Amino acid sequence: MLKAVIFDMDGVIIDSEPMHARAAVLAAKQYNIDITIEYCYKFIGSTTYYMCQIMVDDFKLKVTPEELLKANEDMKQYLLKTEGYKVVPYIINLIQDLYENGMRLIIASSSPAKAIEEVMVSLNIKQYFEGYVSGMMVKNPKPAPDIFMEALRRLGLGPKECIVIEDSANGVNAAAAADIACIGFMNPNSGKQNLSKSSYLIEGFEEINYAYIMNIYGMVINEPKTIMTTERLVIRELTAEDIKVLYELSKDPDIEIFLDDFKDSPEIEIAKHKAYIKNVYQYYGYGLWGIFLKDTGQLIGRCGIEYKNIGDIGEYELGYMIGKQYQRCGYATECAREILSYFFIKYKVPYIVAVIDRENVPSNRLASRIGMTKENELKRHNRNCYRYIIKNHS
Structure with a gap:
């Protein structure tokens, strides 16, 4: 922590580095040495005394580092008095x-x-x-x-x-x-x-x-970022360990039939998510996040926004999945509404869509419930789907 x-x-x-360099240049002139600002910049982060030691050696000065340091400090004080911090x-x-x-x-x-x-x-x-x-x-x-x-x-x-x-x-x-x-x-x-x-x-x-x-x-430190909290939920990035739980939730027949992912073994899905953390979470800052119960920390599903090609154009798409035993509790509605609001405010996109299988009745109802409007029909992975849209009014 x-x-x-x-x-x-x-x-x-x-923002003192330019002043320090100018002080060193002026101090060096007192000993008939011309140094450049660039010469001084190579000592940034080190001590002024160390710079003076090197200058004495580099230019074979017949003064001690302490004497050069005193001249440098005098010039610095002069510049501070005339220019301030x-x-x-x-x-x-x-x-x-x-x-x-x-x-x-x-x-x-x-x-x-x-x-x-x-x-x-x-x-x-x-x-x-x-x-x-x-x-x-x-x-x-x-x-x-x-x-x-x-x-x-x-x-x-x-x-x-x-x-x-x-x-x-x-x-x-x-x-x-x-x-x-x-x-x-x-x-x-x-x-x-x-x-x-x-x-x-x-x-x-x-x-x-x-x-x-x-x-x-x-x-x-590879610690998952918490995106938001709602009245009952915590929305945060998923870890590789979380995928094991999500994988089990996805295998319910009523859920699996509508999913496009989680088709490989748990080991492969975990490996894929490790790449997702690096290439999506860390690069874009958004993606599909985990939904956790605030009081117990239990992972119950996922929800988030991904940028996908829908037809011939790229669009920001809302996706969500709630484990069977956690459905009909209002969690998906609570989560989706907050994520839409968060994304509209933070990323200022004009609209967000959802593409849902026509046979997925609960998901279609949820889209309507959170204010999305059915716009058109399309084919995705040989499925007949509805495309919903919600505009940014924030």
């Missing part, structure tokens, strides 16, 4: 939302402790965090895992209970070395960063909130 989010600071909370858009909203939903938060930044404190106070976010770990507090900087291992120690949590948000290759690699899932933020101001070891990539924080983070975490 996700219990904490570990934030990098520079490039994630404040530039906050990454919408990141404060995310921090507040995570905190309000009970998520534990900590900063793990390569910046000095003083700089982290100044940012937290300046942005008025200190109250949301349990603390911070500076790269100066550990033996080895990012990409070594030390800083994240220390964050785990302070939180008293394991790597599977946390997720990191990083913008640099060094940070992403450090999270991977610590075996912590990592969201890679593709910050255009952080230079060309190789974030390939991220568990998930984002381009910004405008649509990122607590629920989104939980969904990312669920995907990373």
